[in-house]
Amino acid sequence: MNTTPPVQHAMRIMRSIATVVGVLLLTIYFGWAFESRNMLQLGPEHRIQLEHEFRASQEDETDWAGYLEIEERLAAELAEKIIDIDRPDSLVDRYSTGSLSNPARFPADWNRSYQTTVPSARGVAVLLHGLSDSPYSMLATAQTLAGAGYNVVVPRMPGHGFAVGGLLQARWEDWTAAVRIAMRHAASMPGAEQSLLIAGYSNGGLLAIDYALECDDLDDAPCPDGIVLMSPAIAVSGAAIVTNLHPVLSWMPYFKQFQWLSILPEIDPFKFTSFPKRAAWEIYRVSRRTHKQLANPAEVAKLPPMLTFQSVVDNTVTARAIVTLLYDRLPANNSRLVVYDINRNSTALHLMRTQPLDVMEYFESTAPHDFSITLLRNRDRSTNELDAYTLPAGEAGAAAESTSLAWPTGIYSLSHIAIPFRPDDVVYGDGTANNDDDLKLGALAPRGEAGVLMLTPDFFLRTRHNPFYAYQAKALTEWIDTLQTP
Secondary structure, three states, rough: OOOOHHHHHHHHHHHHHHHHHHHHHHHHHHHHHHHHHOOOOOHHHHOOOOOOOOOHHHHOOOOOHHHHHHHHHHHHHHHHHHOOOOOOOOOOOOOOOOOOOOHOOOOOOOOOEEOOOOOOEEEEEEEEOOOOHHHHHHHHHHHHHHOOOOOEEOOOOOOOOOOOOOHHHOHHHHHHHHHHHHHHHHHOOOOOOEEEEEEEEHHHHHHHHHHHHHHHOOOOOOOOOOOEEEEOOOOOOOHHHHHHOOHHHOOOHHHHHHHHHEEEOOOOOOOOOOHHHHHHHHHHHHHHHHHHHHHHHHHOOOOEEEEEEOOOOOOOOOOHHHHHHHHHHHHOOOOOOEEEEOOOOOOHHHHOOOOOOHHHHHHHHHHOOOOOOEEEEEHHHHHEEEEEEEEEEOOOEEEEEEEEEEOOOOOOOOOOOOOOOOOOOOOOOOOOOOOOOOOOOOOOOOOOOOOOOOHHHHHHOOOOHHHHHHHHHHHHHHHHHHHHOO
């Protein structure tokens, strides 16, 4: 009788299992690809190839004025390829002349790079917007810093501001090169010798940290004296690796939609509604590079003081990573973390999948820290009024300070996208500052039958402004004062 050796038998079983798993993964992959064909059809704004966009290879020959010239050419190209062609008859199509969401309706084209100057500047700040956003998202912070005596530079990241298809072309190297151009320009402005800040929102926060870790090793790259972060994308899900597997099929016209995580009507004047998978991959590449640097204590020791504003719930980035990957590694250098808790008086608290733990209890249990922590939370569970609980660096217990703040009716938390916007923002605010015919994305809450709209309820229900922005602005201006204290 023939018998199969145990090792050979085990190998056959393993090959069989591997075959089954491989077939299963291929089935899922092709199913995912075919499912993408159920998304909306791609429009010109998705398919566009922008010939004049900035590339990292142009950095040596491009200064700030040259970067603005590139945007002039991009604007002309956008008009030729998208705006001047027939567009849908829609009051909210971003590219339709006369639409409520057309950027031309606003006082300035906030989709492009800009700067503000003040007399007798005491400092200069470079502000970096997030992924799929535009320089508009930094407008309130720019105005706050200008009011504090800072000249401000707000660069548009390559791939942004004009057409969402540009995000298919943009690479992380293009973004970091644009940051360096903006920082060199900022260093030449009045006030830079007194204070030079870099601030970033979401992906812009990641790029700010990346720059601060690299500036010592770069020629003519000034290092910042302080860093300000809002919802920083310190940790990005490893799922971005999976999303970047699309090129196996997406090069074929039949599967072009497979390049996209979402394809939606572009109804927002200053933020792309659709999102390509390539952009997720590029931010993941930056995060992995930054994590390696943050793992080196000698590199972290070079970082200047930083101030961060973060919601305890964030569906875009991992909020905990701000502490574990960044703040816990910082030296004692006057860094501060400001956290917005959920509304613990809201009935929605009982509908949450998981209720966040008490943040201050966690920080007190792990105290002392080399940074200070402030938590804005309900005075108690029976009121919407807020107190500020602060745990100073080096101490073991937090102290409460009463505020005049309170949760607005109907809001149970902030969100990733809410942090940098004021309540009176004309696009993302609560609607109180708007005329009747203005676009009010922050206050838009349409009701009707399910499954009718092309946009999901998440688009309308997510908080888009920060009702506590006045507190945030005050905390920012007080903190930068401490940077210049002898």
